[in-house]
Amino acid sequence: MANKPQKVCFVTIGATAPFDTLLSNVLDSDFLEALKTHEYTKLLIQYGKEGRAIFDTFIQNAPPESPARYGLVIQGFGFRQEGLLQEMRSTQSNKALDTVEGMILSHAGSGSIMEALRIGVPLVVVPNPALQGNHQEELAKEIENNGWAVAGQLNRLADSVQKAESLRSLSRIWPPKDSVGSRHKRGLAGVVEDELGFLD
Template identity: 75%
Template sequence: MTTSSRKVCFVTIGATAPFDALLSNVLDQPFLEALKKHEYTTLLIQYGKEGQAIFDTFTKNNPSGSPGRYDLDIQGFSFKSEGLMQEMRSTKANPAQKVVEGMILSHAGSGSIMEALRIGVPLVVVPNPALQDNHQEELARQIAKNGWAVVGKLDRLTESVQKAEKLRISSRSWPPRNSGALKDSRGLAGVVEDELGFLD
């Protein structure tokens, strides 16, 4: 990656249930350091309705250019009624604009996961342990089992960055070469679009 290239990590906390633990962890030194190590330049966070205080405290304590930002351009917003597709697409490679492929880190809401899978970049899914039932955990485990995403753990979030890089490599071989007539060059993203009837 050249020094002028852009590599985006987009984090979505969700719009309904607060997930302060995830927000705090992505703004913590180990995660930011891991992003820098893997040549990310931008951290874009959708911090939800209740996360602004955490985000504002971080930016106040770590103004632009300070060591605590690890040379990352860190931006955030609470909610967008039109959805998050534009932000998710900012993680896709765009050689004309010197953008290299980044990653999406998402809470384990089914809507966010399905949108992220359409993009076709590495996806890390972090279930919210504060929720009463375990449907997020079950969903995250299943998509990881299928090789479509990485399940992130709050106490080991830095590992997710490395696992996302490995997923980037392995996903490029999907579908398997021995899959006969199944030769969809759009990979998993194309299958998701076809199965769910998405039209762009």
């Protein structure tokens, strides 16, 4: 029996403000089971400056063949000076690497959101309620209202996996039929790059 293609969920907690609640939620059985249900094979987590203890405790309590991992390869790291582009790109479909399109789940920092939108895979954005003000929640709701991403909620992240799969289906028919011009040929990712002046 052939191995199924790799399908990656990449999670970024952020590099500055701690977001231990998000880390605990992505290691929760409900979220891991939802990933398995939707045929994910790998969970890659950037756990930030203060999340290592939570991640290490999970790894100790759930060794590689443990049922608590729901068949997922689970890996993590703290901080990468060079950024997260390589990890985000691991969620893209690549026939040569036998990968199918996965998803990115991100804290609601604007820099991470913009970088993730460029990748062109389903994005779930989770605001940090511990931060002052509600600007992250407003940003998450706004990008969800525009159909660019899913606004995730702590303690309901399993629901976000299904919503991300629905967003994937909708993105296949984006942009709307009445839009014109070749600038949309790469879908939303192309528009983000055009608007922000990104060049590869």
